Amino acid sequence: MRIAVPNKGRLHEPTVKLLERAGLRIENGADRKLYAETVDPDVTVLFARAADIPEYVADGAAAVGITGLDQERESGTDLDELVDLEFGQCRLVLAAPEDGEITEPAQLAGKTVATEFPRITREYFDEQGIDTDIVEVTGATELTPHVEMADAIVDITSTGTTLAVNRLAIIDEVLQSSVRLFARPETADDDKVQQLMTAFESVLAADDKRYLMMNVASEDLEAVKDVIPGLGGPTVMDVAGSDDLAVHVVVDEREVFEIINDLKAAGATGILVTEIERLVE
């Protein structure tokens, strides 16, 4: 199976890291290489531009692809979205100069909007029956309203810094995006694709969980169990050469702070908190 992965840009690193955590470490991957093997002999990686990945998948050059929802929508391919990989979160927004008169989409009838996403922008205005000229640019979109190239833009924002620096205000949200795993509808049910989905889901499930290990005297066990809201209850084991018990449990990351205090009060000692690589439920 071939997986299409962003070759550069902000999505490259987190995608490679995710593959690694999912058990698919890339081998023999050098800078500017287009193909790489993974530790699984059945899985190879094809490096492509984030914007081209939907097309690689639609064409069958890759069985699955990892890229932003914005790119899949813009490509016009109709791929199946298998897993939201929960990074690369951003919004495509319609924005216009802060101090200008444009404050709602309808005012853009007969005006010009610049964007790197002409298809999404066209659909957005068509749906609302607003007749707008769309100018395609390939970067620095935020500049165009200040050089009379456009009256507004449709562009990506996450922190909002770029819009603020360029004195642009959001008028409307066009799309919420994040990175997803995409496949052609015909291959979405293949065994290998399903295995990949399970692997990614197990990584995501582990992200907000922590593994707690502690020692507990047997007379304190019930009190300790009372404060543990864990996944499927704690695992309790004998500790060799001691009367203590070892208690292991998986808990939500946001509960860790409070639970540790409660566990100490209940008599737990030697409490260890570790991250979890993957969690297959």
Ligand SMILES: Nc1ncnc2c1ncn2[C@@H]1O[C@H](COP(=O)(O)OP(=O)(O)OP(=O)(O)O)[C@@H](O)[C@H]1O
């Ligand atoms: N500021 C941002 N915050 C979060 N995600 C973003 C942001 N900018 C872009 N993205 C996501 O990353 C994807 C790719 O953006 P990136 O800037 O890495 O690629 P690019 O600009 O197309 O790269 P290049 O032109 O170098 O090939 C976008 O389609 C979007 O899904």
Ligand SMILES: O=P(O)(O)OC[C@H]1O[C@H](OP(=O)(O)OP(=O)(O)O)[C@H](O)[C@@H]1O
């Ligand atoms: O809301 P913010 O956090 O400021 O992010 C928004 C900016 O991020 C992206 O650009 P990027 O940094 O990827 O540069 P690029 O134009 O070279 O792709 C996007 O095109 C915006 O310009």
Ligand SMILES: [Mg+2]
């Ligand atoms: Mg970019």
